[in-house]
Amino acid sequence: MLTKPELSPQEIKDQKVYLEWGLTEEEYTTISKKLLGRLPNYTETGLFSGMWSEHCSYKNSKQVLKKFWTEGSRVLQGPGEGAGVLDIGDNQAVVFKAESHNHPSFVEPFQGSATGVGGIIRDIFSMGAKPVALLDSLRFGELSTPKNKYLLDQVVAGISHYGNSIGVPTIGGEIAFDASYDGNPLVNAMCVGLMDKDKLKSGVAKGEGNSIIYVGAKTGRDGINGASFASSEFSDGEDLNRSAVQVGDPFMEKLLVDACLEVIDKHSDILVGIQDMGACGLVSSSAEMASKAGSGLNLNLDLVPQREDHMTPYEIMLSESQERMVFCIKKGHEQEIFDVFKKYNLDAVTIGEVVNDGHYTLTHQGEVVCDIPTASLVDDVPEYQHVGQKPKHLLETKENFVPEVTDVAETLSKVLAQPTVASKESVFRQYDSRVQANTVVAPGSDAAVIRVRNTNKSLAMTMDSNARYIYLDPYIGGQIAVSESARNIVASGGTPIGITDCLNFGNPENDERFYEMDQSVQGISKACQTFDAPVISGNVSLYNETDKKAIYPTPVIGMVGLIEDNRHITTQDFKTAGDLVYVVGQTFDDFSGSEIQKMMTGEIYGSFDHFDLETEHHNQQLVSKAIKQNLVQSAHDLSEGGLGVALAESAFAQELGIKGKLDLTAAQLFSESQSRFVISIKPEHKSEFEALMQDSATLIGELTQEPTVDIKLADQHLIAQVSDLKNSWKDSLTCLMK
Amino acid sequence: MKFAVISFPGSNCDYDMYYAIKDALQEEVEMISCDETSLDGFDAALIPGGFSYGDYLRSGAIAKFANIIPALIEFANANKPVLGVCNGFQILTEIGLLPGALQHNKSMSFISQIEPLTVVNNETLFTNLYKKGQHINIPIAHGEGNYYCDDAQLAELKSNNQIVFTYDNNPNGSCADIAGITNQAGNVLGMMPHPERAVETILGSEEGLTLFQSILKSFKGELNRVN
Known part of the structure; x- marks a missing residue:
């Protein structure tokens, strides 16, 4: 593959290519004038466009997310890490998170949903937990069109392919249909993991000289800058986006889970931090790890395992190839990690080190291709304040x-x-719901239940939302969404202990769409407080619009409950x-x-x-x-x-x-x-x-x-x-x- | 009695099998890698379900070349019990310890559900504690469980009493409703349903435990006979 010569910083400015990559004029000016004091080069502009996308930065939703209630006595880790963690007693913790994979699933439903499952599983084991259950919340347009039938069929096949193969039971979820999801299906996957409380890990890179180790699959040109793609609306030209979809390999990820859990279990003392390469791949994982500790990083991109020739720094850093993780390992102990990964036939390579100057420096073929403050990628992202406006349809009065x-x-x-x-x-029969031999209540009842082996306890879990209610009253609808989840948990014999959420909405820059998000989050938060079930993780999927038509506001609630005594199931x-x-x-x-x-x-x-x-x-x-x-x-x-x-x-x-x-x-x-x-x-x-x-x-x-x-x-x-x-x-x- | 669970890269029911022996049957069990070359010291070998090497080719086609396979064949030829479940069954047909092959399900999609089976032959070392004709419920979870063999082979399976389990409502298109068969000698059993997922009441059924108890019973009977 021939690569075009990269544009110079001046050409980027003159031709305004940053606009195509999702940065606004103001953002570009902030970067060049305020943060760097010079024009960013091609690679740097790419990194900013990815890291400053809504998907990575939450710049349009932070103001709302702050309203979530995230406290409670069980919380060991709230929002901000790979996944949230709750104490369930007996030195055990439950880890869970839900994530959307809506845009990729529309473009390529099989791989889109499969990699959604793969991504959420990585978030769980990156905390040190063994993934024990999967759930999915799916939304499609009415089944009257061949396209929607195809989407349902292929999304389910993708989930089945990945979850069954990797050996994590898919035990529940929900599927709903409405015309508002025509052209914008929702595919939200949730993973639940179990771990010993004292093995909790975080995604951090600190300690000068410590090694940054890349593990797992090689990097290819799949899903380049997918986060920017997920943060824009669709138009009829959606087929151009096909290259932004990744391809999943559940076998590779099975090996990766086993190897990572072995490192966490047996080499915890040398493991400083671990993080999954999700949206925005290597740049977001490494920059986020470093920014948490105020560190800088020196990375040599020639050392990154690559499966395609002539990849540019932009491509290497923004690739969303699947089944990859980043470790920060104490200097001098790298070989212990290499030995573990060798056993699983997986790549593990030192690609750089932690430095204390706060700079994020990348070299490629002997040249420095990026040298910017780490904080500029993560902490300096602008936060936009929006003011909501009650949607017109809520102002009309019509008799009930x-x-x-x-x-x-x-x-x-x-x-x-x-x-x-x-x-x-x-649909459910296509998912292996009993692998791991812990499933007590399989899909089809109110909440699914898995027992916690070697205890008399179980976990109940559910994924739920009724978007019609939220469309008609975002605040009450938000409360109802949590209430219904809690009812599911209670009906199965459990007590709600926490939630994760996927906030699926339209364009937040539209005041009415913003109102829906803001009000429903407040409703969710109020109900969470009432049920003593804090929000411990989640994700945001905005811009769910096709040709300016938005989906119903659909915040999906994933709730976990604790059943203290198995006789209560x-x-x-x-x-x-x-x-x-x-x-x-x-x-x-x-x-x-x-x-x-x-x-x-x-x-x-x-x-x-x-x-x-x-x-x-x-x-x-x-x-x-x-x-x-x-x-x-x-x-x-x-x-x-x-x-x-x-x-x-x-x-x-x-x-x-x-x-x-x-x-x-x-x-x-x-x-x-x-x-x-x-x-x-x-x-x-x-x-x-x-x-x-x-x-x-x-x-x-x-x-x-x-x-x-x-x-x-x-x-x-x-x-x-x-x-x-x-x-x-x-x-x-x-x-x-x- | 000492069991070996042979784990391949991509096996995902290896621990389910391990715990079924350790916790439910309460016998000695060890997880061994398919990179090993010996089964010395074991009294039975269990090949678990999963997706060995991802099963991106025909299921079990790569597992066939693992280091442990010659030892496994030798173990089987020494008349020791070998059980392959799901992917384990597929591997046993690939390496020739069992006849026939497992094709894609007739529906072409994965099927996971609790499946009613009939114990057709209770005179094997795997089924001696079941009654002949007993109906049991065991979960299935597979995409390629559609058993196929030619007519001559089928006639042979029937005449040798090698068909051990049949489906009551054939879910996948298997010929003669076959859910599990043994080799001619009766010491190698391959089956698509997962007995290791039906070993505790909390999991909905204990009817799979009987299979492991049968193996234990015949092992002890054999010991008594030898002594």
Whole structure:
């Protein structure tokens, strides 16, 4: 491959190429006049464009991210490192983070989602933790177009390819569909790891003379400057971006995990710092490590393992080739690292050293190609202050929607077949959810559960968001997103201990989009504080727009809960005929943004008049208490589709029927009032359960061997065969994909 | 009884197998690298699931050339128990210890689910504690589990009672619903389902533990017979 001669600093200035790379006029001026006192050369301009992109610097979102509640007694590491870390007792810690890979997954869905999984796994083991679980939150446009079917198919195949091969179980997540994701699908992956508390590592490079060691795969020309690419909007010319997508190799990463964990386990004393090469590759990992300690670095790019010829410094530093890590190792102990990596047949090479002058200096073929203050790449990035403006659609007042349900059984069957509600088994079965032999509750229940080997504890985890609610009310919607995650955790027998998030929004420079982000973050933060579940990590994906049309604001919540005693693990499935079924929480006419509203009207609108965070918390605590007192046979959180859907889903596994009555209208069976659960208990626990729940639980009826849902409502009588309901729920997604 | 779990680069069920022996069966077990050249001192060899060498070629095609393979073949020829699960089954067919081959699933996609099986032959050293015709639930997780052999080979498998497990609802297109087979001598078993993931009630099933207990039982019986 022939490389064009690089532009000179003056040519860069005159031709304004920095604009194409995402730097603004003001930013370029700040760099050349204030930070360097000279014009940056080609390589330096490239490094600034990557490091100052939103993806690496959070320059447009920092002002909002500061509003997150990040405290709490369990927090060992909050936001700012590869991943957050929480204390779970017995010298053990849980490590987790979620990250978006939206843009690459649109351009090349298989590799885009695969490398999203690979990237988030590296964030976890770079903290010193063994990756034990993966979850994914996916959003696509409606399955009526071949393109969206292709995207779903290939994104799932990519996740399956990477996760199955590397041997980390994919145990949960969610998939939702809406036209707003046409041309802008969301692929958010979350990884959870476990570690001994005292082995916690951080991404830092310090101590003059200590070595910077490059480990893992060789560097190629894939994904050059991908971070700048992820920080811009799409247009119809998106195919030009294809070279910005990386290719993943899960086998290589499996070796890399094993080798890195061996270094952390056996050579911890010489390991100063470790970091994954993610967005912006070598420059961001090394510069961030150095800036944390105020250090400088001297790197010799000729020593970087390369798999293509004639790579330029710009390409070497900004390549996003996968499966690579950076170590900072105490001087004189390099051989110990080389020996470990040799065993795994992986490259490990000293490429430079830590210096105390604070300068980030790169040499290539005997020439200094970059000499800038490390801080200028990381700490001197401008922070932009935005002022939000309430979106126009929130200013329109329209009477809240109340559906007219004439045939309740038929409507229930239809709601169960909506792709967002319908069974995702055809997707989940493509993921190895049981490798590592710790999976207690596999995908399909409210939260997935894995046990912590050699203890009596388990971890519950979930990924959730309802963007329709956030679109209609970002502040309340943000609270609901966390509340629903917490309900999932509580229903599975756990206590929420923390969250990670992926903030997927449109262009933050648009005041209305900024308002959505700002308000939803405040809502999320308030709910986190209520549930004592701090935000410990996350990422931001902005500019999710295609041709100026933004996605629904979609902050995705990844929550982890602790189950202190494995006897408390609870699933959503009804267990035995004769058990009594209750609904916990009050049902109102809440149809704004509901599944039934979308199904019947094709649009969403309206307000949220009944959500109350304190009631939510109260109901969760009651259910949690009931589970801990061993009163509960099954627990299921109510979400999309409401009570009707939750009852049906609980009945499917054992194909049990239910006979009872409810003082609700047929329409209210589809209300999406929050703070509700469906609980089943053994009849002998009736008085104890009712004494505990007081007014918060309403008896619906009892489970029957006869597989019929038979519920007298205030205005209709619901009679439906469980098998009919199950068929429409189970087959819907497969049919839509044909 | 001392078990060896042979770990290849890319094996990802090696520790699952290791813990199944150590914690659930509570017997002695050692993880050994496929770079080793000897299985001396071991009473049984277990080849775990995963993606050896990434399985970017045909599954198991590269593992075939690992250092341990001659020792493994010798071990099997000495009539000692060899169990290959999932990728382990694929490797056993590649190195010729078991007949046939594993193709891509008929659906062409990966399938992970709990699978009902029937114990067709309970007269092997791996299945002596199951009842003949017993239905058991064991998880499967594979993309290439579609067992194939030609008609003559199939007739031979049947007449020698080499078919040990069959699927109740064939998930992957395997011929004759085959989920697991032994060699002619009956000391080498390859199966796609993962018994090591079904060894504790908390994991949803203990029905895989019976397989490991069977191996232990026949080992002890053999010892008694020799003594």
